[in-house]
Amino acid sequence: MSLLEVTNLGISFGGLRAVDEFSLKIEEGELYGLIGPNGAGKTTVFNMLTGIYKPTDGTIKLNGADITGRKTADINKAGVARTFQNIRLFGDQSVLDNVKIGLHNHFEYSTIEGVFRLPRFFSTEKAMNEKAMSILSVFGLDVEADTLASNLPYGKQRQLEIARALATEPKLLLLDEPAAGMNPNETRELMETIALIRKEFKVTILLIEHDMKLVSGICEKLTVLNFGRVLCQGNTSEVLNNPEVIKAYLGE
Numbered sequence: 001m002s003l004l005e006v007t008n009l010g011i012s013f014g015g016l017r018a019v020d021e022f023s024l025k026i027e028e029g030e031l032y033g034l035i036g037p038n039g040a041g042k043t044t045v046f047n048m049l050t051g052i053y054k055p056t057d058g059t060i061k062l063n064g065a066d067i068t069g070r071k072t073a074d075i076n077k078a079g080v081a082r083t084f085q086n087i088r089l090f091g092d093q094s095v096l097d098n099v100k101i102g103l104h105n106h107f108e109y110s111t112i113e114g115v116f117r118l119p120r121f122f123s124t125e126k127a128m129n130e131k132a133m134s135i136l137s138v139f140g141l142d143v144e145a146d147t148l149a150s151n152l153p154y155g156k157q158r159q160l161e162i163a164r165a166l167a168t169e170p171k172l173l174l175l176d177e178p179a180a181g182m183n184p185n186e187t188r189e190l191m192e193t194i195a196l197i198r199k200e201f202k203v204t205i206l207l208i209e210h211d212m213k214l215v216s217g218i219c220e221k222l223t224v225l226n227f228g229r230v231l232c233q234g235n236t237s238e239v240l241n242n243p244e245v246i247k248a249y250l251g252e
Contacts, residue, residue: 001064003028003204004049004172009058011048018044019228022058026172026221031198031205033219033236037248040225042208043085046174050082051075062172079171083161085180085208091150095141095160098149099132102167135163138200139193155186159193166201173197175207179214191217216240224248 002025009022019041026032034042047053049060051072060068067075081102090098136142139159144152149160158178165173178194179187191214198205209215215222215236222239224231226248232239239245 002026002061003030003063004206005059005061005064006049007059007061009045009048009055009060011044011053011056017228019048019225022225022228022230024223024230024233026204026206028171028204029198029202031194031218031220032207033215033222034206034208034225035210035215035222036225036231041228042225043176044228045225046082046176046208049075049174050080076168076170079169080174081165081168081170081172082174083158083165083176083178085177087154087157087161089149089157089161089164091148093149094145095136095147095149095152096129096132096145098160099135099164099167100128102164103128103131132167135167138196139163155182155189158182158186158190162193162197166197166203170203172204172206175205175209177208177210179209179211187211187214190214194218212240 004024004026006022006024010020011018022045034045036042044053048055051070051074054069058068059066062078062080065078067078067080070078090101133142133145136145139162141156141160141163144156149157152160162175162178175194179190182190194205194207195218197203207219219236221234222236223233224239224245231248232242232245
């Protein structure tokens with residue numbers, strides 16, 4: 001059974017068919033890429049997978065369980081986390097607190113315990129701090145735990161966003177253009193980071209990316225979208241050398 005199985009997924013906005021008959025299977029542990037020209041429907045697919053958009057038709061199954069059209073919070077609890085093309089951190093909060101926000105599904109105390117600072121509040125906060133620091137250490141961000149997120153360089157902000165997503169303990173991590181806005185050095189570091197988190201957190205990864213060096217360097221399989229429909233699927237090297245894929249990117 002595939003970790004993620006998407007069958008004939010589609011969505012319409014008024015008279016516009018943004019995505020049509022999109023199907024995809026991702027096995028546990030894979031690093032899979034979703035690519036295509038601008039406006040092909042890639043982020044729309046991500047938004048359906050994470051509950052931001054409710055599909056017009058089709059099904060989404062995670063570990064065999066139907067999560068189609070469920071609320072974003074419920075899909076996250078089921079095991080799907082994501083980052084965004086435009087970084088969405090809490091800039092006025094510390095690096096540590098940004099990651100602790102991602103831990104809310106796994107650590108709880110009541111409002112009364114928080115207000116009156118009862119023993120469970122302190123023990124839970126201590127456990128959350130330790131867990132958040134262990135995640136940050138994987139990225140080398142533990143030394144900047146008290147730094148405001150907005151004061152981090154761009155590449156580290158991207159790493160922090162990924163760390164926060166991993167704090168929810170996902171089975172499937174969706175990365176929406178993680179290399180967007182990065183220089184070549186930052187992109188190389190990102191490739192190393194993605195390979196590292198796949199190993200350390202044993203997480204399956206689906207990413208959207210326009211940087212073909214990154215795609216060819218880390219993705220094992222690809223699906224190409226064009227005008228909202230699947231153009232090609234298969235092993236990375238075969239897909240990137242497909243004449244139809246080259247045509248979609250470069251024109252006739």
